[in-house]
Amino acid sequence: MGLVNGSNNDEYVRLLGAWPSPFVLRTRIALNLKRIAYEYLEEEDTLNSESVLNYNPVHKQIPILIHGNKPIRESLNIVMYVDETWLSGPPILPSDPFDRAVARFWDVYIDEHCFTSINGVAVAKDEEERKAAIAKLEQCMALLEETFQECSKGRGFFGGDNIGFIDIGFGSMLGPLKVLEKFTGVKFIHPENTPNLFDWADRFYAHEAVKPVMPDIEKLVEFAKLKFNTSIFK
């Protein structure tokens, strides 16, 4: 990756993260898009990490971006901070206020509904709960399929010609979605039901800012088996 420091600030950039986390992935993609040089620090045990506790005493969670000595927390917050600080790289959020609002709205939806449903499928206590979570997730995909058509305006990404805020917010969920597909047998992104999302996913994976940091699916599958000690992962 070509490494250039932003014209606004050349203070040292560090990212505290964990490789399986889709939220950490969002921040790495944003940093890569803007070609920002940063030191990545893998936090194996976030709950007992001194650094994590020091920089995020409120939530004790990663990702945490540390710019100079300033910690920035919450993945979407970090993405917006990166966008607003390094102005020379490609914009992540659109310039039009309405388009920005649309992007923000969908990322809220992705976190509150899609991510919650993904989790819901993983931790479901019985078949009924799982079916309900799967149905909700399928609804989310249908809605995002429509949204893609509206936002992309015929181009390759939600952000248009290049990846933007919604691509990053949703693209980071592709790994967990693929893991769920393996275990449930349900295809959430499908060439027939969600043809646009199906093609978009390939383009997203291939993007130069994404490819180097997207976790390997087999590794994610093994991670899921360990983390979620529920029946579908056995």
Added chain:
Amino acid sequence: MNQEEQVKLLGLWGSPFSKRVEMVLKLKGIPYEYIEEDVYGNKSPMLLKYNPIHKKVPVLIHGDRSIAESLVIVEYIEDTWKTSEPILPQDPYERAMARFWAKYVDDKVILALWKACWGPETEREKMVDEASEDLQCLEKELGDKQFFGGETIGFVDIAADFIGYWLGLVQEASGVTIMTAEKFPKLQRWSEDFVANSFIKEALPPKQKLVALFKTKFGSAKSK
């Protein structure tokens, strides 16, 4: 989108989320038409058209386009009407801090306070402790500033409107006390300054009506 195009707000008189948007519109002197929505009864065709996904308020309609989610609407207003009263700081780091604390209030604090006041009696002590801890974080963050935004009302103050006004009334209606002047002197002082602002005051729903609503909908904790 033209600043001059008509602004309408679909809202709910008692909702702190709906009121966030009204507060910002009033602070910035942006004229708008307010339309009360019967969200729990008959949702209007307008609501179904402009927020088909969630069918909830608030929804801002600007010209013929609509935006939902209160804090997304607030940022939209901030981005569109740039000349008056900024709600968010200019500096990217300060903005990130403001967004972080606003989300903290939205995702964690309000829910914890609500559960503590209306949740089952068996869980009450635990929920009250949790909510108190959350409020302590905010008390610390506020520090000696007049508002979370500094000298003027900002994004976090708006997000925390529930704490500034509704919480006192919820405590009155439920009989559960979490925020007191003794335990949270800074937040108490902040809430008084917040509701004293003339634009905020103008937006606030009437006290007695709110207390009556809470008592009817949720009953009193003491009677459980």
